[in-house]
Amino acid sequence: MWQELRSELHPSVEVVTVALDSGGVEAAAPFIDAASPEHPSLIDEAHLLDSLLGIYNVPMAVWIDEDGVLVRPPEVAHPGRNMLREMMLEHGIPKDAPQYVLDMLAETAKIRVKPERYAAAVRDWASRGAESEFVLAPDDVVERSRQRPPEASAAAAHFELGQHLHAAGELDAARAHFRESHRLDPDNWTYRRQAWSFEDALQGPTEHYDGDWLSDVRASGAENYYPLPDL
Numbered sequence: 758m759w760q761e762l763r764s765e766l767h768p769s770v771e772v773v774t775v776a777l778d779s780g781g782v783e784a785a786a787p788f789i790d791a792a793s794p795e796h797p798s799l800i801d802e803a804h805l806l807d808s809l810l811g812i813y814n815v816p817m818a819v820w821i822d823e824d825g826v827l828v829r830p831p832e833v834a835h836p837g838r839n840m841l842r843e844m845m846l847e848h849g850i851p852k853d854a855p856q857y858v859l860d861m862l863a864e865t866a867k868i869r870v871k872p873e874r875y876a877a878a879v880r881d882w883a884s885r886g887a888e889s890e891f892v893l894a895p896d897d898v899v900e901r902s903r904q905r906p907p908e909a910s911a912a913a914a915h916f917e918l919g920q921h922l923h924a925a926g927e928l929d930a931a932r933a934h935f936r937e938s939h940r941l942d943p944d945n946w947t948y949r950r951q952a953w954s955f956e957d958a959l960q961g962p963t964e965h966y967d968g969d970w971l972s973d974v975r976a977s978g979a980e981n982y983y984p985l986p987d988l
Contacts, residue, residue, distance in 0.1 A: 762836040762876060763796045769883040772796040777804050777815060777947050779920050779955075803920065807947050808913035811903040814946040814983070820882065820892070828892045830902040832986040835872035836879070857961055861971050867979035878988050891988060901987065912942035916951075923955060932965050939966070946982075949973065 763772040773796060776785035781802045789798045806812040810819060811831050818834030819827055854862075878891040886892075893901070919934035935952035942948060953960035953969055960970035974982055 758836050760792060760794050760796065762879065763794075766880065766883040767796075770879065773799065775799045775801050775806060777801050777806060777812070777951075779804065779923070779951055804916065804947060804951070807916070807945065808910075811905060811909075812947065813903065813942075813944060820879075822887065822892075826895070827898050828887075830893075830898045832901075833870070833875075833983045834986070835870045835875055835983075837872050837876035857959060857971065861959070864971060864974050864979050868974075868982045869980050869985065870983055871985060874988055875986060878986075908941045909945075912938040912940075912945065912948065915941065916948050919952070936966065939968070 759772050759774055763770070774789075774794065776789065776799070778785045778800060779802055781800060785800045789800075792798075813831075814833070816834050816836075817831050818829075819831050820829035822828050852859075878889075882889040882891055915934040916938040919931045919938060922928075922931035922934065932952070935948070938945070938948045939952070949966075949968065950960055950970065952966060953963070956963040956965055957969075962969040962972065968976075
């Protein structure tokens with residue numbers, strides 16, 4: 758999806774995609790290769806974008822101008838098309854899939870996104886630069902950014918410890934820190950999804966965590982999973 762928008766707007770706008778995955782190249786490379794990107798495609802094994810910018814779900818994006826200044830803060834970013842819905846409309850829901858997968862797909866269909874709006878804003882920025890109505894002043898970027906209370910910093914520290922311990926094979930200790938990061942920053946979906954995916958590729962229920970993707974999306978409401986960007 759990003760490749761399509763990048764092909765249209767380059768060189769006025771350069772796209773850099775970043776996979777947030779502690780599994781590194783082994784976990785993320787197959788998806789990057791399948792997309793055949795012509796733009797820089799990075800892998801953030803340490804989830805630095807979570808702690809440094811306040812990324813808490815995917816896909817999210819920031820806008821950075823030619824001077825290296827953020828002109829839009831992290832926000833949900835769908836670049837023009839809802840690929841999952843297109844696939845579901847074209848191929849339907851596979852009736853022979855496991856029930857958990859069917860339930861996940863049904864819940865995903867309820868998630869609201871308006872990708873055309875976001876893509877139109879990026880096109881306006883590519884065309885008008887700093888004069889675009891979607892470019893924000895520094896104070897507005899700060900105001901719209903996700904709040905970073907002390908609990909968020911503590912959650913980032915616990916998540917980093919969890920990753921280190923998991924890589925060292927100390928799984929029980931890692932899970933304890935992951936659980937604490939979830940408690941301290943309950944709205945951070947990347948922290949939750951990463952821990953769940955270590956246990957189950959579908960992020961389903963396990964004995965190690967109170968939640969799982971499907972249960973937590975249902976609890977919070979699928980319509981709240983992707984807050985629409987303020988455009």
